[in-house]
Amino acid sequence: MGKIEFTGNKAISASQLKKNLNLKSKNLIQKIAFWTKSQDFNEFYLEDNVQQIISLYQRAGFLKVDVKAYKDINRKKEKINLLYEIKENEPVLINDIKLKIDAKDQERIDSVKQLLETGRTDWILQENSIFRDLNILALNKYFHELLLNNGYPSPEIKQEILLTEAENKADVIYNISAGTFCSFGAVNIIGNERTPSHVISRQISFNGEQFSQTQLQETQRRIQQLGIFQFVTMKSMLDEIENNTIPIEIMVKELPEWSVKFGIGYGLEDRLRTSLDLLKLNFLGGARRANLYLKHSFLEPYNVSLKITQPAFLGPYGSLAFKPYLKKEHESAYDLETFGTSLTFQNIINPRLNGFISYRFERSFIDLSDETETDILNEFYNKSALSQGLSFNNSSPVFYPETGFSASYVVTLSGLKLNSKYHYLQGLVDLRKYQRILAELVLAGKIKIGSMKPIWGDTITPLEERYYAGGSLSLRGWGRNDVSPKNENNKSIGGNSYLELSLEARQKIFKILYLVLFLDAGNVWMDFDRHNLNDLKYSPGIGLRLRTPIGPIRLDAAQPVWDSKKSIQLHLSIGQAF
Template sequence: MIKKFILIISLFLSFSSSAQEGYKLKKVDFKGNNQIKSSELENVTSLEAKNVFDKLQFWKKSPTYQEELAVKDLENLHKIYQSQGYINVKIKDSLVVDEKKMSVRVYFIIRENSPTRIKSFVWEIEKSDSFEEKNILKILPKQKLAKTNDIFTDKAIYNLMERTQNSLKNQGYVYAQTKAIFKIDTINKTVDVKLKVSQGDKYVNGKISFEGLKQVSEKLLSKRINLKQGDVFSAEKLNEAQSRAFNMQLFKYITISPEKDSTQTHIIDYKVKLEELNKWDLNLGLGYGTEDRVRAQILLTKRAFLGGIRQLNLGIKTSYFEPINTYLKFRQPNIFADKVDFIWNPYYSKERERSYNVERLGANFTLEKKLNKKASTFLTYNIESSDVTKTIESSDSNSEITEGVNKKSGLIWGYQYRNVDNYFSPTSGWYAQSLTSYNGLGVKTEHPYFKLLLDGRTYQPLWRRWVFAGRLRMGYIASTNNTTLTPIEDRFLLGGGNSIRGYQRNSISANTDKNSETVGGNSMLEMSVEARFPIYNALEGVLLGDAGNVWAKSGQYRLNDLKYGFGIGLRYNTPIGPLRMDVAAPVWDTFKMQLYITFGHAF
């Protein structure tokens, strides 16, 4: 293509290097880049000098200048500009060498020139006996490549080609092909774009064969896959069938492969290969954390409970702050409609706080719907009996803690959206969750209330492998009767390894007197930021800061009354998440270092 020819000529004319191999690389910078940010250009270059944060890592060797990498960087810079329509870009490197210090500074001088713009765009449909051209045009994406005079970019072309092929494959044209043809006017800097479409023959679904089925019913799996014989082939429906089959949670793996029928024309058969999971599973877990201390877990799973794809879990957990937590969890998928699950979850637990203990006995009845790959929502009816008892540390004569049983029931609505690149250690994307509950429906309760909890997180890549992580949490709880009292066990508390670091777990309460009870608050605000950076291989470092507080009154948020904690941390990445160690201390409160060792990021 013309782009490749221009790229070769540009590299030949622009590159000249007199720096010696092995000199310290002091700086890499870009000059003249008005249309593309330097941070984007840094992502495609290999030459990298130490930044301010890298210099703090004194044990790391300074990078050196390598001519081979400089040549590659020039090539990549040309590619990124040309992919965004700047075909006539001129780029050269300028080197400033310090012979005494044996160091070199590299500057990439960029002359962007005017971009190439689209002059015209047309479809060209290959004639076929199986379908008329006017009907094919109805299938093609409605959005064209771009408007006339828009900048011509590779990304727009490839996206349109992909959308076109996907549209055709979802209508039975399994072997549809697209080809882009360009006519570039280098003088006027315009391009005529023609997209040739070859749809091929139309196919329908054939038979399904299975390999590896032992205990699971073939009829059950066929119904779940739902690729009916005679229906028009669709790549989208095939992917959905693959997802539905795997989400049955009955298989270690399952693949659905389309195969052209050798005996019949225009037929696509499917071969399903799988390996079943055991009907019974027993998982044991044992761990240690500076807050939970020794913690243990037993989880017993019964798959295909009562037949079908129902599942029953029995779990038992124990730790210092939660001496006992035992529960059953029964899940019935697709109870009313596809992707709508019913969950029954009875539970019993004992919780230990500084000023009181809580014994809970209750059950949740939940309808959960997966909206798409990133979002889900649920509605729960909860019924619970909470027994609160004071601890020895609580001796306040004007105690807010009322001992005894508090019966509660109500609705909880939740929504979750997760769009991150990695579940355990995200480096880009964001996460949002909301929980809204009303306690006071059904069973008569002494303290009905409304509660709202919002949680938002963002992850943004900074420099190479540096990541900014931020979190904002906000809570509100208010009584819905004539009193202002809310259940002590449902109020907000802050502090600890997953909250405001520098403070002990759940030590931040509406009353901050060390000798008073820890009774929580009806309003909560919490903010956290982390700068995560690489150290060596799987080892990472973290600079962290947290802020927040809880207040007694509902809807009271005083930004001049926040508590702050700052510190540093280490992360060692493992396949099941990072092993974490943080050291932090409060600011403007009594200085006392807190050490947190546990698994997983704080957020």
């Protein structure tokens, strides 16, 4: 196969037509990969392609389309170029849209008609618009959902097309059987062996009003949000409708009361790591959850926490978590031992947007390495801080985003009484964008910017809360935390302003294997308001991603530019860099 071209196609683009063909030419990426073989020409596929194009046009309203295929054989290159000549002719137009409603009496017929024709000017199908199959089906779906959400649990809708070929017009008739108008009736909950029924009932979003499928779905989401059920199903008991009320059955399948997750892995930064996560559901009754988490790695010699979560707090999508913890962090400049507790309220505003507010109190001891010279002393000290954040994410799919974006911010105020040693205001913004460019090529971009300012008379910020860059999730041309202001002994001591930019091109090259080209840029400065675009460090690189059900296994290699002292950095880990 050589080139594939089209003439006469005005209503449908060439790229859209090519997607529906069995015979395909090489795309840009396949041409760059010159070693890949072109598809062999097949006469049967050619005839099938002509029919595919005709079918596509007819579904778009061009019932009298004419398509011819011409072959141009280049025997020297052993290629066949195809030219599809398309004569679209005039499309079929919608003449009229009629609703035929079947209900028990004229009053109900008038009520249903008024409901469906409200907003008629906004229908996707309009008189004198081009006849398109998808639009006809979309309006059918719109009517169906409108009835389901306004008291009719079992509507039936079928469309009928009357074509007048002489005028090239069509009437669309929707035959609508609305069914019985109902209100919500009694609710029966089954399958809950440990969870009290009243815990589930509090999540129900309806109470005797007219039937609505949307309210059923909302209730299902609320109950699932409790985090203690494997699945939740909502069933409208259509066979038990009585006095225009419909009973609802809620079936739940509880997750195991106890569960244990054990993890072991290796990374070039944290080396050997192990973790244990013990979960207890229905903790102290109700829907509470308790998580005991243990972790060990080179960077975290120990991390122990107990998190107790109360779901449905101050609303169906709110939760309150109490978390005492004890941990030790190991960095080249210091070791930090911390014990403390946090109290966090989180609320899911909608499926893509959630926010939180959190208070934490910690008592820490920092042990500086012999080469770390700063104004900070080896000592115990208190930290009392309040944080607030908001995040939005509509990227998909999970683990391998191809479209959408995410945005988040976190603001922290530290120094709230309780002999808190450090007083500062800190903010961090994280923006990410994903866009599919070609069939198997995705561009991903990230911007992170942060600032941290001492307040209330303080002149320094805590070493462990400052910004650092470099490593497998940051500027990959440098080692972990290597991009940072340095002391006289060339030890990273962190900074108070931070900027990071990344761009990745992710291309599938073989089934579960992806090739990635990337460029990272950024820096960390001591002053809180530095953010100098003329003082950025750059590192281009190349990587491989092996697709797995739990995320990609990632190998990256990056080299700083304009820095002859730095060698290539390798990073091996699980998960996307962003």
